[in-house]
Amino acid sequence: MKPKKPNILVVNDDGITAPGIKALMHAMKDIGRVVVVAPDSPQSGMGHAITIGKPLRLDKIELYEDIETYRCSGTPVDCVKLAVNSVFKGNKPDLCVSGINHGLNNSINVLYSGTMSAAVEGAIESIPSIGFSLDDYTMQANFYPCIKFVKEIALQVLTHSLPVGTVLNVNFPAGDKIKGIKICRQANAKWAEEFDERVDPHERPYYWLTGVFQNNDNGEDTDVWALEHGYASVVPTQFDMTAHHAIPVLNSWNFNV
């Protein structure tokens, strides 16, 4: 008997027409039955936002040949919630993949990233989940060199599943040569913001968020190190944000209440 093809949910944060999601859905077609549920517009930087104050639209559309495709008006996390509840209707997919993002989501970017938040939401739903990102934010990004890695990592996750409560954050360097895969920790880095202050035609100020990525971590076991040295970085990521090591510290304080 032929084994059943896995059901694969494909999401992203760059929107349903982004080249990155096309590359990902085509890679996944070789592995299983693909269902795409993606935002109708770019949602970069949406983090783990959900839509509470207004209703959501979810429309089945004819966009990609032979691929069941839904366009959603919400955030990447909304897409996963709607996919699980209103598309798969509780019959959970075997795998949730997010991306391929146009731009890196390594290190602290995991918090800001809609791509990774969608994958994290998949993991919260107990679906083996992976976020993929490439170090090229342009719409001309060349996803071809990372496709064999995307497929191999997806197959490994389908084979082994993932430790409970974890999700993979996979980032690829740009360029033709990817040296291999490094399992990493999230580098201790941050953005040094520099707001670009301008004045509108009505003489009122406005601010554009800009910034410089600052790596404060010399470790050779980080995602920043791996990417700088030509490797794909794979960071097992968890949504238990408890700083367990800090519990005894706080228990030593004397609260006078």
Added chain:
Amino acid sequence: MKPKKPNILVVNDDGITAPGIKALMHAMKDIGRVVVVAPDSPQSGMGHAITIGKPLRLDKIELYEDIETYRCSGTPVDCVKLAVNSVFKGNKPDLCVSGINHGLNNSINVLYSGTMSAAVEGAIESIPSIGFSLDDYTMQANFYPCIKFVKEIALQVLTHSLPVGTVLNVNFPAGDKIKGIKICRQANAKWAEEFDERVDPHERPYYWLTGVFQNNDNGEDTDVWALEHGYASVVPTQFDMTAHHAIPVLNSWNFNV
């Protein structure tokens, strides 16, 4: 010599006119010099979203007597970034407090919460930071019983600072009697979504996100347990999301690329 009053940044996600932020700013006035930078509209569920695709407004307004107040058009995280860079201008505040949120942000809610994401952003900026939330989402919520706890926790954080890379997630039960403070871990819980599907006057479907909070954790050391038993829960929270325990597991896989 009298010690210098600490500079305290007050933010929230319910918006600048919410009763919860008024309660928090008045509590902080007894401790230090308060600067409020808060969203111009409710931003619940915005998680760690930032504004990339459009510019931000930041306006100094006269709203609360004797308190320097800025209204921001962005997300809670945008507020912290703008506060640090354009209000404090690199002269970082001594403390960043967020809330008091109308509604709990315990357990998995830490990911969806704009209140906590603002506090996390403060921590990324190396500012001792605390998010406060009350188990009452109404605008009539009674913040009075938690104020002495808010002050005491803020004072303790100013005295001890916090372990590097951590931030406090503080939640209060509703009602007059708070039994005390419990240092906790984040409970393993999630939302079971139930989208409310409706049809608009043009016969197109739309979806309201609703859900039921599901606790899957019997531990007596969790925030859910503490709140159910009448205690304020304090969870030390970190933004290193690496699942360190999963690194050896992934290193045991054989990637065929």
